[in-house]
Amino acid sequence: MPIDCEDQELLEGFLxxxxxxxxxxxxxxxxxxxxxDDPELMNRIFRSIHTVKGASSFLGFDLLxxxxxxxxxxxxxxxxxxxxxxxxxxxxxxxxxxxxxxxVADIKGGEIVDREINETINKLIPxxxxxxxxxxxxxxxxxxxxxxxxxxxxxTTAPQPEQKSAQETPPAAAMPPAAPRPAPEAAKKPAPPKxxxxxxxxxxxNTTVRVDVKRLDDLMNxxxxxxxxxxxxxxxNQDLQGGTSDNILFSEEFGxxxxxxxxxxxxxxxxxxxxxxxxxxxxxxxxxxxxxxxARDLGKEVDLQIFGEETELxxxxxxxxxxxxxxxxxxxxxxxxxTPDDRIAAGKQRTGTLILAAxxxxxxxxxxxxxxxxxxxxxxxxxxxxxxxxITEEQLAAMSQREMFDLIxxxxxxxxxxxxxxxxxxxxMDVVKTNIKKLNxxxxxxxxxxxxxxxxxxxxxxxxxxxxLLVEVEGEIYSIPLASVLETLRVDQREFHVIGGQExxxxxxxVLPLVRLEQIFNVKRCHEQDNFCYxxxxxxxxxxxxxxxxxxxxxxxxxxxxxxxxxxxxxxxxGSTILGDGRVALIVDPVGMVDGGEGASxxx
Amino acid sequence: xxxxxxxMNANEARTGDHGxxxxxxxxxxxxxxxxxxxxxxREIIRMPxxxxxxxxxxxxxxxxxxxxxxxxxxxxxxRFGLCELEYDKQTRIMVMDVEGExxxxxxxxxxxxxxxxxxxxxxxxxVVTSGIDQxxxxxxxxxxxxxxxxxxxxxxxxxxxxxxxxxL
Numbered sequence: 001m002p003i004d005c006e007d008q009e010l011l012e013g014f015l016x017x018x019x020x021x022x023x024x025x026x027x028x029x030x031x032x033x034x035x036x037d038d039p040e041l042m043n044r045i046f047r048s049i050h051t052v053k054g055a056s057s058f059l060g061f062d063l064l065x066x067x068x069x070x071x072x073x074x075x076x077x078x079x080x081x082x083x084x085x086x087x088x089x090x091x092x093x094x095x096x097x098x099x100x101x102x103x104v105a106d107i108k109g110g111e112i113v114d115r116e117i118n119e120t121i122n123k124l125i126p127x128x129x130x131x132x133x134x135x136x137x138x139x140x141x142x143x144x145x146x147x148x149x150x151x152x153x154x155x156t157t158a159p160q161p162e163q164k165s166a167q168e169t170p171p172a173a174a175m176p177p178a179a180p181r182p183a184p185e186a187a188k189k190p191a192p193p194k195x196x197x198x199x200x201x202x203x204x205x206n207t208t209v210r211v212d213v214k215r216l217d218d219l220m221n222x223x224x225x226x227x228x229x230x231x232x233x234x235x236x237n238q239d240l241q242g243g244t245s246d247n248i249l250f251s252e253e254f255g256x257x258x259x260x261x262x263x264x265x266x267x268x269x270x271x272x273x274x275x276x277x278x279x280x281x282x283x284x285x286x287x288x289x290x291x292x293x294x295a296r297d298l299g300k301e302v303d304l305q306i307f308g309e310e311t312e313l314x315x316x317x318x319x320x321x322x323x324x325x326x327x328x329x330x331x332x333x334x335x336x337x338x339t340p341d342d343r344i345a346a347g348k349q350r351t352g353t354l355i356l357a358a359x360x361x362x363x364x365x366x367x368x369x370x371x372x373x374x375x376x377x378x379x380x381x382x383x384x385x386x387x388x389x390x391i392t393e394e395q396l397a398a399m400s401q402r403e404m405f406d407l408i409x410x411x412x413x414x415x416x417x418x419x420x421x422x423x424x425x426x427x428x429m430d431v432v433k434t435n436i437k438k439l440n441x442x443x444x445x446x447x448x449x450x451x452x453x454x455x456x457x458x459x460x461x462x463x464x465x466x467x468x469l470l471v472e473v474e475g476e477i478y479s480i481p482l483a484s485v486l487e488t489l490r491v492d493q494r495e496f497h498v499i500g501g502q503e504x505x506x507x508x509x510x511v512l513p514l515v516r517l518e519q520i521f522n523v524k525r526c527h528e529q530d531n532f533c534y535x536x537x538x539x540x541x542x543x544x545x546x547x548x549x550x551x552x553x554x555x556x557x558x559x560x561x562x563x564x565x566x567x568x569x570x571x572x573x574x575g576s577t578i579l580g581d582g583r584v585a586l587i588v589d590p591v592g593m594v595d596g597g598e599g600a601s602x603x604x
Numbered sequence: 605x606x607x608x609x610x611x612m613n614a615n616e617a618r619t620g621d622h623g624x625x626x627x628x629x630x631x632x633x634x635x636x637x638x639x640x641x642x643x644x645x646r647e648i649i650r651m652p653x654x655x656x657x658x659x660x661x662x663x664x665x666x667x668x669x670x671x672x673x674x675x676x677x678x679x680x681x682x683r684f685g686l687c688e689l690e691y692d693k694q695t696r697i698m699v700m701d702v703e704g705e706x707x708x709x710x711x712x713x714x715x716x717x718x719x720x721x722x723x724x725x726x727x728x729x730x731v732v733t734s735g736i737d738q739x740x741x742x743x744x745x746x747x748x749x750x751x752x753x754x755x756x757x758x759x760x761x762x763x764x765x766x767x768x769x770x771x772l
Contacts, residue, residue: 476656521658561674563657563667564705571659576667576674584655584669 011107014055018104021048023285025097029090030288036085046075052100064103067117070124071096083127087296092123094289211275219275222268229261266557269465273314277461280358280367281309283322287329287356294333301340301351302333308358313365313461320439321367321459324432328369328455329354331429336373336453346450348372364458364483372452376445378404388412405445409433437591440466440483440574442539466560468577468587470553471536474523477585479558479577480547484538484590488552493531505535505546512537512546515593520572543594560587623723630718630752631698631711634686638711639718639745639752646699646706648714651691665710670699677708683760702757709757718752720745725754 028045035041053068071093077083099120106113236253239245245253284306295302337343337352344350355370382396385407396404407413411430436443440460447453460466460483467482489507496503496514503514514535518525535546558577561584563570574589628639629648654666654677663682667674677697681688694713699706725743740760745752 523658561672563674564676564707566702566705566707567657567660567664567667567676570657573657573659576655578669578672578674582669583653584667584674586655586657586667 011059014059015104015108018052018055019108021052022097022101022104024048026094026289027285029094029097030292032085033087033090033292039079042075042079046072046079049075049100061103061107061112063112063115063117064100064107066121067096067099067103070121070128071100074124074127077128089127092120092127096120096124215271215275219268219271222264222271225264226261226268229257229264232257233261273461273465274312276314276316277312278315278318279309280311280313280318280321280365282318283325284309284356284358286322287325290326291329291333291354294330298333299339300333300337302337303351303353305353305355306357307355311358311360311365313459317365317439317459317461320435321457324435324457325356325367325369327429327432329356332369332371332373332453332455336371336375338374342374346374360461361458364460367457367459368454369457370452370454375449375451375453376405376408376447377449381405381407385410385413402445405447408445409443440481440590442484465557467555468558469536469555470579470585471517471534471547471549472551472553473517473521473549474525475550476521476523477553477579477583478517478521478549479556479585479587480536480538481574481587481590482555486537486539486544488534488536490532490534493533503548507537507546510544512544514546514548516548517588518548518550520593538590538593545594547588547593558585558587623721626720626722626725628718628720628752628754629698629714630716631696631714633680633684633712634689637715637750637752639754640698640700640757642717644700644702644757646701649697649699649708651695651697651710668697668708670706670708673706675699675706675708677710679710681710681712700757707757720747728753 025045025048028041028048032038032041032045049068049072053065053072056064056068074083074089074093078085078089083089099115099117103115103117106115236245236250236257240250287306288304291302291304294300332354337354338346338348340350343352353372355368357370358365358367360366378401382391382399382404385391386393386396390410390413391407399407409429409432413429433443436457436459442458444456444458445453446456460481468479469482469485469488470477470479472478491505496505498504499511503516505512505514512535517523530550534549534552536549536552537544537546539545556579558579560575561577562568563573563576567573572589572592573586574592575587576584577587579585627642629642629645630637630639632638649670652668654668656666657664657676663679665677665679665682667676679688689712691710695710696714697708697710698714699708724745724747726746728741728744740756742754742756742759745754
């Protein structure tokens with residue numbers, strides 16, 4: 001049924017406000033579970049849901065009103081202390097929130113779908129009548145947690161009772177251990193509406209941006225200056241044409257103008273870039289919820305700590321890092337962290353720690369996911385890789401520790417013998433690597449057996465404008481993203497070695513495979529053979545390759561232009577840019593280069 | 605008839621019983637005259653400096669900067685397997701809209717915009733000279749003193765070809 005709403009503006013306002021409230025709500029609810037006695041937090045949650053209810057009833061969204069109304073009632077009882085907050089109640093409330101998100105997403109999509117809401121409402125209703133004196137009673141009545149945030153629930157029924165007791169968090173202390181319910185009942189429970197999660201994700205709006213008024217004002221100032229400089233330029237041109245200014249004066253004035261122009265435009269560029277920046281919090285705030293439900297499913301105790309969520313990065317990057325991060329978090333929780341019993345046996349604290357941190361470093365952002373779990377067992381990883389036929393024994397014997405860590409990124413790799421819902425299909429880490437590569441990012445693993453592991457992602461701040469190194473290859477100019485450039489050196493070609501047909505260079509303690517750009521790009525030789533050439537060492541994800549070029553031209557900030565659909569998949573080329581003289585220069589794809597080099601050296 | 609040919613607006617469209625009026629841009633290539641629908645042609649420019657793109661089919665000349673947009677350039681002579689010719693004063697790039705994307709085509713010369721009625725378009729003969737792929741010929745126009753080959757560029761860069769490109 002299409003939405004019948006006369007006032008489109010009103011509807012948009014409602015959607016924007018509701019979306020924001022709901023995003024905050026998830027966060028608050030998780031926080032509430034940890035600090036259930038915080039009245040301020042409780043009130044805020046209550047107010048949010050109340051606002052959503054009020055607005056939706058005003059606009060006549062009946063389904064939404066019914067769900068929010070019941071949720072509000074439950075929250076009201078919690079607020080008044082008539083009901084003690086338990087994980088079970090929290091599950092139901094979270095499920096209701098998910099449902100609300102789905103409904104709002106429907107409205108946003110322009111179609112009201114007649115969804116089944118009674119199931120969730122029926123779960124809420126018992127919470128309204130139950131007496132605080134008998135907290136055990138409701139727990140038995142409420143269907144088991146639905147883990148709506150994850151797509152796993154039905155299969156984890158068997159170990160559930162045990163997990164439940166392990167999960168009793170301090171606020172739930174009032175609840176007697178009678179809470180564990182028979183597993184069969186749990187099995188009867190239908191799978192939670194999967195739309196909940198999806199709808200929640202879709203709520204993040206990518207079409208409109210909220211910009212700080214201050215930033216807009218700054219921008220306007222910059223534009224004002226730009227207009228002044230333009231006028232100055234027109235004036236200079238007129239003076240020159242009209243003969244009122246001689247060449248010497250003109251060139252002096254023009255030089256000044258060029259300097260100011262470059263200053264203003266780079267400021268302007270920064271401002272616009274800043275407007276595209278959003279805090280990484282946007283992605284991070286989904287995680288407490290995911291970690292919570294994962295921890296319950298896995299029977300683990302996890303303390304998620306988030307740092308640097310205010311770190312800003314470009315929208316384009318934010319949109320892309322969500323998936324890889326979820327994979328890494330799942331991975332850390334499933335493979336990294338041990339169960340509470342194992343942890344105690346290993347002499348660690350019962351609760352595992354998962355640290356998610358973001359920080360700026362120069363022109364890139366570094367996101368790290370660190371756990372204090374069992375770490376990567378390289379022996380086991382190596383054995384598994386051989387078992388799966390991904391590498392040979394000889395290859396393994398020649399591997400450094402870092403290379404062994406990298407094995408986990410191979411497609412098809414998994415240390416699990418059986419695929420579970422969470423992991424074990426051997427796609428996860430491959431996906432992570434592919435996504436990070438797509439963003440021109442680097443990934444690094446630090447791990448110590450028994451102490452935990454850390455995955456460090458280094459991502460560019462933006463994908464629209466990049467710092468690049470311009471190089472000349474036999475007369476043609478190419479641009480290499482500076483983020484991937486590790487170093488440049490000038491070497492004598494006689495220092496090259498050839499191993500199995502692959503040219504390599506001994507660089508300090510490392511043997512660097514070389515790629516001749518002129519060969520890859522079929523550039524015609526136009527210079528006399530010169531013994532000296534330049535090597536640009538690039539790294540993508542975890543590999544290093546040296547590109548052989550004729551000359552280094554310089555460093556320049558370039559705006560990336562797509563080559564269009566028609567030339568989208570040219571090997572070794574990531575895009576193009578326009579140089580100062582109006583010519584087009586192609587941007588080298590470091591990922592393609594490194595993989596190309598890998599393929600060539602695979603023969604070793 | 606190909607839907608690449610867009611009829612003129614309603615008043616003009618009915619010119620007696622000659623069918624709809626169509627405007628074509630005609631260009632020459634190896635002494636043959638070709639026509640493409642005028643509405644698909646965005647602009648006609650002289651040869652700018654072209655940046656070669658490696659690892660592409662031989663008929664992709666490279667890319668150019670068209671007022672801040674980077675667009676691919678196709679050498680029509682090479683595309684049609686004709687012998688190559690030095691670029692001269694007449695050489696032009698026709699910038700066209702191919703399935704929503706701009707592309708440039710190098711042709712020997714662009715001559716004029718002509719009006720014909722759709723009834724003048726004949727299906728292409730079974731065998732066509734000069735090795736041009738059959739499927740991108742939308743028809744021929746046989747007027748008193750001229751023979752005009754009507755091209756459908758949309759078809760020339762059809763799905764298969766793009767796919768092929770993707771795998772290169």
